[in-house]
Amino acid sequence: MELKSYYKKARNKKKGEILQASYRFLVRQIKIYQKRKRDRKVLTYLADDLAMPARLINYSLPLAVKDFPTDNIYCELADLYVEHFFDLLGSGWVQVRPDMDCLGLDNHKYKSAPVNISLQNSCNRKYQKKLEDLLNKDYLPIDWQLDFKSGYRWSENTWYMDIKYGNLSGVDVKVPWELARMQHLPVLAYAYILEKSAKRERYKVEFCQEILDFIAHNPPRYGVNWRCTMDVGIRVSNWLIAYDIFCGQNEKFSSDFEEIFAQSVYAHAMHIVDNLEYSPKLRSNHYLSDIAGLLFASMHLSSTPQTDCWLAFALQELVSEMKNEFHVDGSNFEGSTSYHRLSTEIILYATLFACQLSEERRKSIQNCDITLHTVKPKLLPYQEQDFDLTRAELFPNWYWERLQRALQFTVDLLKCDGRIEQIGDNDSGRFFKLAPCYEVLTVNEAKSRYVNLKDYLSVPNDVFYDEDILNHTHLKNVLAVLREDKFVNTPETKIIRILMVKCGKPINHISPIEINNKPYDGEEWKHLPHLQYVFSSHDEKDLLAGIEIKAYLGMGLYIFKGDNLYMLVRCGEVGQNGNGGHSHNDQLSMTLNIAGRDIISDPGTYLYTPLLEKRNLFRSTRAHFTPQDSIGREQNSWLNAFSMYPERTHATVLSLSKTSIFMRHLGFGYPVYRKITIKRNFVIVDDYGENISKNNSLSIVSNGYGKILNDVKAL
Numbered sequence: 242m243e244l245k246s247y248y249k250k251a252r253n254k255k256k257g258e259i260l261q262a263s264y265r266f267l268v269r270q271i272k273i274y275q276k277r278k279r280d281r282k283v284l285t286y287l288a289d290d291l292a293m294p295a296r297l298i299n300y301s302l303p304l305a306v307k308d309f310p311t312d313n314i315y316c317e318l319a320d321l322y323v324e325h326f327f328d329l330l331g332s333g334w335v336q337v338r339p340d341m342d343c344l345g346l347d348n349h350k351y352k353s354a355p356v357n358i359s360l361q362n363s364c365n366r367k368y369q370k371k372l373e374d375l376l377n378k379d380y381l382p383i384d385w386q387l388d389f390k391s392g393y394r395w396s397e398n399t400w401y402m403d404i405k406y407g408n409l410s411g412v413d414v415k416v417p418w419e420l421a422r423m424q425h426l427p428v429l430a431y432a433y434i435l436e437k438s439a440k441r442e443r444y445k446v447e448f449c450q451e452i453l454d455f456i457a458h459n460p461p462r463y464g465v466n467w468r469c470t471m472d473v474g475i476r477v478s479n480w481l482i483a484y485d486i487f488c489g490q491n492e493k494f495s496s497d498f499e500e501i502f503a504q505s506v507y508a509h510a511m512h513i514v515d516n517l518e519y520s521p522k523l524r525s526n527h528y529l530s531d532i533a534g535l536l537f538a539s540m541h542l543s544s545t546p547q548t549d550c551w552l553a554f555a556l557q558e559l560v561s562e563m564k565n566e567f568h569v570d571g572s573n574f575e576g577s578t579s580y581h582r583l584s585t586e587i588i589l590y591a592t593l594f595a596c597q598l599s600e601e602r603r604k605s606i607q608n609c610d611i612t613l614h615t616v617k618p619k620l621l622p623y624q625e626q627d628f629d630l631t632r633a634e635l636f637p638n639w640y641w642e643r644l645q646r647a648l649q650f651t652v653d654l655l656k657c658d659g660r661i662e663q664i665g666d667n668d669s670g671r672f673f674k675l676a677p678c679y680e681v682l683t684v685n686e687a688k689s690r691y692v693n694l695k696d697y698l699s700v701p702n703d704v705f706y707d708e709d710i711l712n713h714t715h716l717k718n719v720l721a722v723l724r725e726d727k728f729v730n731t732p733e734t735k736i737i738r739i740l741m742v743k744c745g746k747p748i749n750h751i752s753p754i755e756i757n758n759k760p761y762d763g764e765e766w767k768h769l770p771h772l773q774y775v776f777s778s779h780d781e782k783d784l785l786a787g788i789e790i791k792a793y794l795g796m797g798l799y800i801f802k803g804d805n806l807y808m809l810v811r812c813g814e815v816g817q818n819g820n821g822g823h824s825h826n827d828q829l830s831m832t833l834n835i836a837g838r839d840i841i842s843d844p845g846t847y848l849y850t851p852l853l854e855k856r857n858l859f860r861s862t863r864a865h866f867t868p869q870d871s872i873g874r875e876q877n878s879w880l881n882a883f884s885m886y887p888e889r890t891h892a893t894v895l896s897l898s899k900t901s902i903f904m905r906h907l908g909f910g911y912p913v914y915r916k917i918t919i920k921r922n923f924v925i926v927d928d929y930g931e932n933i934s935k936n937n938s939l940s941i942v943s944n945g946y947g948k949i950l951n952d953v954k955a956l
Contacts, residue, residue: 277400284364285461286508293507294543296499300597302482303489304434308735314679318706319432322425323447325383326700328708329419330669331693331947332390334700337420339384343392344696347852349411351392353384365460372457375497380450385458386465388416390947391851397458401467407850407882414465415668415849415946421455421466422475424674426483431732434490445487449498452480456501461508470516471527474534475672477509478590481537482673486736503542510538510551519617523820524565525575526584526670532558533591533672540594544602549609552598554620556606556635559591560627561618563640568795570754571646576796576816576824577665578654582713585647586672589719592644593740596635603630633745645748648720651713653791653800654809659714662809662832663843664798665816666823666860669710669946675733676715679706692949710945723748756792761895761903766914766929772868774926774936778805782836785921790899797892799902801919807834808924810917811867812892812904815877821885825860826876828892828906829915830867833924841866845943850882859943868913871934876908 287293309315321327321334328334335341340353376382386395393412395404406414426448433444459466467473484502487494494502513535518527536555539548566574566584573581598606607623607630614620628635654661659678687705688694714729721728722737778784788803797813809832815821833840844864848855858864862876878886890908897903900919905912913930928936942950 273402277402280400280462281362282364283362284368285362285463286365286368286456286504287461287511288368288504294503295496297481297484297503297506297541298543299488299541300485300594301489302485302736302739304431304486304732304735306435308730308732309431309435310729310731313431313435314681314706315428315431316436317704318425318428318677318679319444319447321701321706322429323443324701325381327389327420327425328706329947330390330413330416331691331945331949332416333687333694333697334705335389337383337387337389338381341384341387341389343387343389346391346411346413347855349391349409349851351388351394351409351412353387353392353394354396362460362463365463369457369460372453372501375453375501376450376457377446380454382454382458383420383451385421385455386417388413389420390416395465397460397464399464401462401464404465404468406465406468411851413848413851413947414468417465418469418472419669421459422472423451423455423479424475424671426451426479427486427673427675428677430483430486433487433492445492448483448487449494452502452505453498456505461512467512469527470513470518470534471530473509473512473516474530474532474537477506477534478537479673481506481541482590482675484541506538507542510535510542510548513538514551514554514616517616521618523818524562525817525822526566526580526587528558529562529566529584529587530672532562533587536591536595540598544605546610547613549602549605550611550613550620552602553606553609553611553623553626554614555591556595556628557621557626558618559588559595560636560640563588563643567643567647568793569643569646570793570795571643571648571650572793572796572798573647573650574795574814574816574818575665576814576821577663577667578661578798579663579667579710580665580670580823581647581796582651582661582716583670583672585644585651585716588644588647590673592636592640593737593744596633596744597740598630598635606630633743641748642751645720645723645751646754648716648723649751650793651716652720653793653802654798655713655717656807656834657837658712659717660709660711661713663711663845663944664796664809664811664827665825667710667846667943667946668849673733675736676718676731678709678712678714680709681705682707690951692951693947708945710948724750753791754794756790756794756897758898759896763895766905766912769914769929769931770933772928772933772935774928776833776835776840776924776926778835778922780836781922783921784835784919784924785900788899788919790897792897799894799897801899801902805836806919806924808832808917808919810902810904812894812902812906815885815888815890819888820883821877821888822883824885825865826862826908827865827867828876828890828908829904829913830865831917831926832866835924842942844941846946847941847943847949848947853882856882859941863937864941866936868915868928868930869934869936870909871932874909876906 326334326336391411429444429448539551542548611620682705718728722734782805784806786804791800799810801808811827811830815824847859876890890906892906895903903916905914911931916927918925
């Protein structure tokens with residue numbers, strides 16, 4: 242975070258709070274100095290720690306060919322991954338390798354620094370050499386430190402807390418982080434199941450080789466891929482679920498690989514515990530990812546006093562974060578529909594895997610030594626916990642109900658094409674990609690579709706697999722499995738069915754949360770200047786047919802759905818307990834789809850720190866279909882890239898019915914009102930306010946992080 246941001250925050254604090262914050266900052270810097278000094282002298286791999294297991298426990302996930310849709314493309318994707326071609330965050334399919342020439346981002350192009358394995362820590366070098374000797378001679382290493390969009394490369398010599406990011410234009414730290422999450426590994430396992438020829442073995446070999454490659458060239462606490470604990474947690478979870486899928490085929494791995502793999506899983510768990518992204522005031526999907534990663538790692542490690550303590554802590558914090566990050570209605574506190582999917586996937590899989598614990602392991606956790614836990618937040622004694630290790634379903638009933646409501650929220654968000662509308666940020670973040678959705682294009686079709694691919698070259702065979710980031714249908718299928726309803730057969734639904742066997746079947750249909758339709762009787766808005774917009778159904782479709790409303794007051798989203806209409810309206814909290822880190826200036830905004838055709842869309846996000854001016858543009862008031870101020874005021878002011886000044890819109894729904902909504906916000910310094918009315922052939926929008934102007938919202942749409950659609954105006 243920039244010093245300027247610290248100064249801005251300090252201006253809003255009292256003197257005592259500033260002194261306390263300064264003291265905490267000083268203590269933290271001393272600890273960082275001590276840890277940095279230690280890590281330059283010790284083996285950070287922990288290869289000689291006798292407490293670490295030589296093998297992992299696996300939770301076998303036995304998939305079969307019949308569990309896959311017949312039109313799957315997993316083998317084609319796996320073939321690209323074997324050659325180290327990846328398409329992440331708008332990069333296009335590129336082969337990520339040392340010394341590659343990158344296209345650059347928005348005229349920002351960097352010459353990559355050379356790979357340097359002469360680490361500051363000489364203690365790690367001998368172990369690295371052992372790992373490199375296990376790589377096949379024809380294996381092409383991946384450059385894990387590279388932003389393969391801009392060409393900028395971080396150094397593997399840099400201690401993780403000294404890694405800088407967000408300080409250079411065009412450079413995106415999310416690119417190497419995204420690759421190092423290794424969410425493509427389950428696809429290698431899928432291809433191994435589907436491929437019946439002799440080449441199937443190459444997918445298992447690639448799984449092992451990539452993990453060895455990563456461990457060799459990313460020593461714990463060195464390089465960019467240990468900087469963010471969230472990514473550490475997601476990475477180890479993806480390693481392990483792919484491992485479980487391979488084990489479901491009764492596959493065996495070499496003893497050398499098993500030992501190295503287990504040691505690295507242990508190192509991941511230790512790193513997570515030592516670097517929890519915890520704050521008593523604000524925790525988010527980052528902390529939730531930390532906890533899930535710790536749970537996956539410690540579950541797959543054999544029972545020891547330390548791993549049992551980690552498991553008890555992970556279970557405790559899952560319950561805590563379900564209460565903290567998900568509203569009673571199931572919507573997520575991030576203020577973002579895309580982050581809702583990420584957090585729901587995390588809590589879903591952490592919950593289901595937790596239920597797989599054996600009776601013996603559950604007893605060990607009950608009796609664990611809580612004094613082994615020495616970081617905040619503290620670990621409570623088992624008697625004070627909200628989870629119950631004597632129940633198959635582990636967690637309390639309210640927890641399961643909230644999980645079901647979180648999944649139902651996604652189902653209600655879906656348009657007829659299975660996609661969602663983007664409210665708030667979208668960084669294309671996922672926990673697992675167990676049922677990825679792609680559209681098959683030619684390279685020219687992809688370049689024609691996306692502005693960001695205008696200088697893109699080619700991929701093997703001229704086939705471009707375009708990931709449909711906004712398609713969230715897989716969570717609809719997951720909910721159907723949990724409820725034992727009809728669902729589409731995918732490998733993910735089979736995995737959910739396997740995991741549910743030990744969960745005590747806690748999911749049942751629940752009634753929707755009722756809303757108060759009390760009409761507003763105030764008249765102060767009637768004499769204000771007025772603007773009107775009318776959107777018609779040109780083919781005379783009845784917009785009232787089958788109309789229903791789904792109201793999610795927690796997040797402030799109102800979904801109007803009918804046979805021929807989909808309308809999403811935003812009015813409520815800014816998210817993250819007022820921090821607004823993933824919220825946009827979109828209060829009173831709407832998106833509209835009539836008869837399957839998008840009339841008004843949310844612009845999405847595009848990028849975060851590489852181009853801050855673009856970030857601010859995409860989250861601005863003028864980028865959304867919402868009342869505009871005549872002199873261009875923003876609804877809220879940004880403190881930095883991921884927080885805002887104290888929220889000032891105070892958006893409120895004044896009245897609500899199945900066919901109308903009436904709202905107000907105060908963000909411009911004066912009240913602004915919007916009334917939306919659904920008629921048989923029209924949707925009418927009436928805006929009221931002293932200085933409002935006509936909405937000429939920018940015609941820009943990003944349908945995934947790093948992507949900009951080409952059929953709208955370029956920036």
